Amino acid sequence: MYTSSDLRKGLKVSIDGDPYIITDFEFSKPGKGQALYKCRLKNMITGNAFDRTFRSGDKFEKPDLMERTMQYLYAQADEFHFMDTRSFEQIVITKEQLGDAINFLIDNMEVDVLLFNDRPIGVTLPNFVNLTVVRADPWVKGDTSGSDTKPVTVETGYVVQVPPFIEEGEKLQIDTRTGQYVTRVKE
Amino acid sequence: MGTLRGLHLRAAVIRAVRAFFEEAGYLEVDTPLRLPSLAPEPHIEPQESGDWFLQTSPELCMKRLLARGYPKIFQLCHCFRKEERGKKHLPEFAMLEWYRAECDCHDLMAETEELIRSVAKMVGMGESLFYRGQRIDLTAPWERLTVAAAFARYAPMSAEEALRQGTFDEVLVERIEPHLGQGRPTFLYEYPAALGSLARLKPGDSTVAERFELYMAGIEVANGFSELTDPAEQRRRFVADQAAIRAQGRDPGPMPEKFLDELTAMPEAAGIALGLDRLVMLIADAATIDQVVAFPPEHL
Numbered sequence: 001m002y003t004s005s006d007l008r009k010g011l012k013v014s015i016d017g018d019p020y021i022i023t024d025f026e027f028s029k030p031g032k033g034q035a036l037y038k039c040r041l042k043n044m045i046t047g048n049a050f051d052r053t054f055r056s057g058d059k060f061e062k063p064d065l066m067e068r069t070m071q072y073l074y075a076q077a078d079e080f081h082f083m084d085t086r087s088f089e090q091i092v093i094t095k096e097q098l099g100d101a102i103n104f105l106i107d108n109m110e111v112d113v114l115l116f117n118d119r120p121i122g123v124t125l126p127n128f129v130n131l132t133v134v135r136a137d138p139w140v141k142g143d144t145s146g147s148d149t150k151p152v153t154v155e156t157g158y159v160v161q162v163p164p165f166i167e168e169g170e171k172l173q174i175d176t177r178t179g180q181y182v183t184r185v186k187e
Numbered sequence: 188m189g190t191l192r193g194l195h196l197r198a199a200v201i202r203a204v205r206a207f208f209e210e211a212g213y214l215e216v217d218t219p220l221r222l223p224s225l226a227p228e229p230h231i232e233p234q235e236s237g238d239w240f241l242q243t244s245p246e247l248c249m250k251r252l253l254a255r256g257y258p259k260i261f262q263l264c265h266c267f268r269k270e271e272r273g274k275k276h277l278p279e280f281a282m283l284e285w286y287r288a289e290c291d292c293h294d295l296m297a298e299t300e301e302l303i304r305s306v307a308k309m310v311g312m313g314e315s316l317f318y319r320g321q322r323i324d325l326t327a328p329w330e331r332l333t334v335a336a337a338f339a340r341y342a343p344m345s346a347e348e349a350l351r352q353g354t355f356d357e358v359l360v361e362r363i364e365p366h367l368g369q370g371r372p373t374f375l376y377e378y379p380a381a382l383g384s385l386a387r388l389k390p391g392d393s394t395v396a397e398r399f400e401l402y403m404a405g406i407e408v409a410n411g412f413s414e415l416t417d418p419a420e421q422r423r424r425f426v427a428d429q430a431a432i433r434a435q436g437r438d439p440g441p442m443p444e445k446f447l448d449e450l451t452a453m454p455e456a457a458g459i460a461l462g463l464d465r466l467v468m469l470i471a472d473a474a475t476i477d478q479v480v481a482f483p484p485e486h487l
Contacts, residue, residue, distance in 0.1 A: 005270055027273025030364065031400045031410040032384050033356040034230045035270065053357050056270070057435075 002060040007037045012044070012063055019044040019063035019116050028053075044114075045121050063116060067124075070113045072105050080105070082113060082120075093120045103158035104129045104176045125176040130185050131155055136168045188486055193479040196310060196471040200463070201263065203309035204283060207302050213259045213285065218248035220265065224443040226385065227428040232269040232437065234278070240440065241267035244460055246385065247446040249286050250414065254453040261285035263463065274475045275406060278484060281463035288454040291413040292386075292397045295457040296374050299401060299409060300327050303372070303466070310470060318404040318469050321369070329372040334395075337363050337375055346379055355382070368402035375400045385421070386412035401461075403469050411459030418450040 002013060009025045024040035035056040042049045044063075070082040070091070078095040080102070093113070095102060101111075101123050112124040131154035149161040152172075160174060162181045171185040189197075208215065223239050226247055233240040242248075245262050252260055266282045287295065304325050307316060316323045338346040342362045349355040367373040376399035380388055383396025397413035415421050425447075429439040467479040477483040 027271070027276055028360050029230070029271060029273075029276065030356050030359045031407055032228070032230065032382065033359070036356060036360050038360070053361060 002062065004035070004037045004054045004056050004058045004060075006060075007039060007054065012065060013041075014061040014063040015041065018046075019065055019121070023049065045116065066115045066118075067112045068115060069110055070123075072107060072109045072111060074107065075105075082111070082123075085110065091120055093123065097121060098123060100179065101125055101176070103156055103179065104131070104174065105156060106131065127176060128173050128182065129176055130171050130173055131158070133162075133166060133168050133170050133172060136162075136166055139164050139167065188477065188483065189481050190471075190473070190478045193467065193471045193473055194481065197464075197467045197479050199310040200306055200467050200470060203306040204261075204263065204302070204463075206309065207305045208261045208285065211259070211298075213261045213287075214257055216249065216252060216257070216260045216262050217264070218242075218245050218252070218262065220267075222248070224441040224446075226443060226446075227425055227432055227439045228384075229428055229431040229435070233440070234267040234269050243268050244282060245284050246458070246460070247443055249284060249458070250453055250456075251446060251449050253286055253288060253456050254449040254451075258288035258454070258456075259286070272484070275465060275468070277464065277476055277480065280476075281480075283461040283463045283466075284458065286414075286456055286458040288456045290457050291455075292376065292399050292411055292457050295411050295413075295459050296329075296331065296376070296399060296401075297327075299374075299411070299459060299461070300329055300372075306466070307470065312470060316403075316469055316472075318472055319474070321404060323368070323403055323469075324371045326371070329374060330368075331374045331376060332367070333377040334375060334379065335377065337367070341366050350379055350381060355379075364402065364407070365405045368404050368406065368408075372401060372403045372408075375402060383415075383424075384412070385415050385424075387415045387417070406465055406469065407462075408465050408469070409459050409461035411457060414453070414456045414458055416450060416453050416455060418447050421450055422447055 007025060009022055011022045013020055020041040021044055022039050023042050026038040028036045028038055037054040040049060040051050069085050071085050073081040073083055079092045080098060081090060081092055083090045104125055113120050114122045133152045134155050135153040137150060148164055150164050151159050152162050152166055153159050160181050171187060173182040173185050175182050220242050221236050221239050222242055225233055225240050225243055231243050233243050244266050245264050249260060262284050264282055265279055267279050269278060271278050307325055314325050334346050342358050349358045367375060377395040378398040380394055380396050383398055386396040386398035389395050389397050399411050400407055401409040432439040464476050464479055468476055471479055473479050
């Protein structure tokens with residue numbers, strides 16, 4: 001159980017049975033008045049956000065959240081299959097639940113799956129992944145406009161902006177938090 | 188942690204404040220921080236210090252000095268309030284408090300205007316401040332808005348209605364405060380009598396108290412009163428506030444009897460408490476109070 005004085009940015013609380021994360025927080029106290037805790041709350045399942053002000057003495061349940069390390073196995077239509085690396089239990093996460101993560105998922109990748117009441121609601125990828133370029137326009141020799149970038153497609157189908165010298169078959173490091181190219185990886 | 192600019196401006200503001208009050212004929216006083224009894228306040232939780240308490244405000248000691256015949260006094264001191272921490276709150280913060288006999292809250296609003304205009308000039312800001320990209324024009328007179336008018340203008344219900352529903356604080360914080368002191372400072376005044384605290388009721392209209400708050404850029408900077416000087420009424424309010432504190436499961440501590448005894452001798456007066464850290468925040472264009480103090484508590 002949390003009370004209002006525990007509220008802060010990043011805290012996860014349960015409201016009306018759903019898990020919420022506090023994305024914005026401000027302590028406020030009008031002159032001679034009571035302490036107020038202004039929160040922006042994001043539903044961790046639906047992504048919906050709303051503002052609510054709490055008072056001192058308000059109480060909150062901790063959401064039943066658990067993180068498990070799982071290995072990505074394969075996709076079938078819009079269903080993505082994962083396996084717990086310790087119990088070998090398999091679960092399915094939908095394309096919708098994965099969101100942008102599908103851009104960076106490759107077979108056998110280990111990810112952290114967030115479960116709410118034993119139901120998967122999201123995955124956290126490694127911060128950096130290495131992906132192979134499957135389609136790139138050739139570099140026009142003599143093009144010296146150094147600041148230019150070009151789009152290439154990587155093995156997951158994701159399109160990323162890279163420097164013009166990147167060629168098909170090369171491996172790129174991509175930051176999964178921003179979706180941006182970091183560097184070329186030599187193997 | 189405090190920035191170099193924040194700490195330099197803080198020192199300059201303190202020098203300017205002292206210069207202003209010296210020029211205006213005020214006596215600087217320095218009352219004890221550790222006290223055996225405090226004014227009971229339902230929404231302020233004091234910090235214990237042995238069997239006594241650290242002050243939540245120097246109000247009672249300063250009023251006892253008024254009663255003893257010091258008509259114009261000011262004080263720069265630290266106050267302590269548990270559980271108050273945020274972008275604009277510290278559990279230990281700096282207060283500028285001043286009292287003046289034979290004047291009321293309107294005289295004090297005018298003097299607050301003069302003080303802040305004078306401080307801004309002395310620290311090199313001139314006639315305006317720039318806070319978070321917004322210009323605040325300090326040219327007098329500043330906006331004066333009653334609580335009733337503020338609710339009518341910005342809230343979906345009247346102040347009485349919000350009080351009845353028990354949502355006065357929420358409506359004030361969410362709907363009204365963001366509009367106050369934008370472009371120029373605002374004095375919000377004439378609070379509902381129930382929120383009068385240590386203020387006297389308005390002569391001729393007992394539904395409102397002669398209490399005001401100063402806002403700049405949506406930030407509450409100061410709280411002032413025409414002081415209540417009726418010991419019987421003051422005791423009634425303290426008894427009610429002590430009951431409210433007990434209802435929250437807290438111990439209100441002893442009644443400040445010496446203050447109540449000496450209140451009989453206190454002249455008509457007005458007094459104001461101004462959050463010095465917040466004034467420095469506004470002058471230094473600091474996003475958080477942390478930038479204008481040497482060490483916030485997490486850094487100790």
